[in-house]
Amino acid sequence: MMREEIKRAAEAIEKADYLLITAGAGMGVDSGLPDFRGKRGFWRAYPAAERLNLRFEELANPVWFDENPHLAWAFYGHRLNLYRKTVPHEGFYKLLEIAEGKKDYFVFTSNVDGQFQKAGFDENKIDEVHGSIHYLQCVEPCLDVIWSAEGVEIVVDEESFSAKEPLPKCPHCKKIARPNILMFGDWKWVDRREREQRRRFLDFMDRADGSLAIVEFGAGLAVPTVRMMGEDISSAYKAPLIRVNPRDYEVPGDGGISLPIGAKEAILKIKKELEK
Numbered sequence: 025m026m027r028e029e030i031k032r033a034a035e036a037i038e039k040a041d042y043l044l045i046t047a048g049a050g051m052g053v054d055s056g057l058p059d060f061r062g063k064r065g066f067w068r069a070y071p072a073a074e075r076l077n078l079r080f081e082e083l084a085n086p087v088w089f090d091e092n093p094h095l096a097w098a099f100y101g102h103r104l105n106l107y108r109k110t111v112p113h114e115g116f117y118k119l120l121e122i123a124e125g126k127k128d129y130f131v132f133t134s135n136v137d138g139q140f141q142k143a144g145f146d147e148n149k150i151d152e153v154h155g156s157i158h159y160l161q162c163v164e165p166c167l168d169v170i171w172s173a174e175g176v177e178i179v180v181d182e183e184s185f186s187a188k189e190p191l192p193k194c195p196h197c198k199k200i201a202r203p204n205i206l207m208f209g210d211w212k213w214v215d216r217r218e219r220e221q222r223r224r225f226l227d228f229m230d231r232a233d234g235s236l237a238i239v240e241f242g243a244g245l246a247v248p249t250v251r252m253m254g255e256d257i258s259s260a261y262k263a264p265l266i267r268v269n270p271r272d273y274e275v276p277g278d279g280g281i282s283l284p285i286g287a288k289e290a291i292l293k294i295k296k297e298l299e300k
Contacts, residue, residue: 050242101178
């Protein structure tokens, strides 16, 4: 059964002129990144958060940059350091080979880790719908601007789960800076970079009408942004949706293709099938 679904997925991709890649946190699991699935999954990645009895959605909130910036930067500083050190798994590179064999491709992702760019995907063909940890903004914000986090180093005391001074500051007003990420209950996210990404994404979708395949990796149900986008586009464009997810693998309707395995395994198997 799995072999047949892999074959169907490869055939759908091969027939399409354009490829839309959508990805959630599960895409990076094979690289060693946590997917924060449930509070227990989050606490396994951040034991100090369990001591504080804070769940992911509570800690990923801009209020902490006002109330306890050292705690806020302990969480985001640890993630920034983790994502910088992480090497994208082999599946990223094989997926890029598949994508570059098409007329064009685009990536729509809720991930903020920059792993697609690190693997060589074109920066101008990625929509990071929740922003990127590799860019910063003012906590206010005092201006509608963002800047690169390159060169910013965050030292985290793991025992107390507190970031050490100096914390990043806004270069304009000198208040605390924060990652340019859309957080829960966030009304201060500077979305100018994502707006430009979205414009390029919509341009791609205009070109892709009529010959598109969608392949989704590791997009869960807790924050269903990616799943809903893929399903809506699949319905509107009559495009096959290939859903890769070891847990939440159900697909709507009769035309979807479900692969209940991890991202890396799925990509390698699809690539092997395409090479036959």
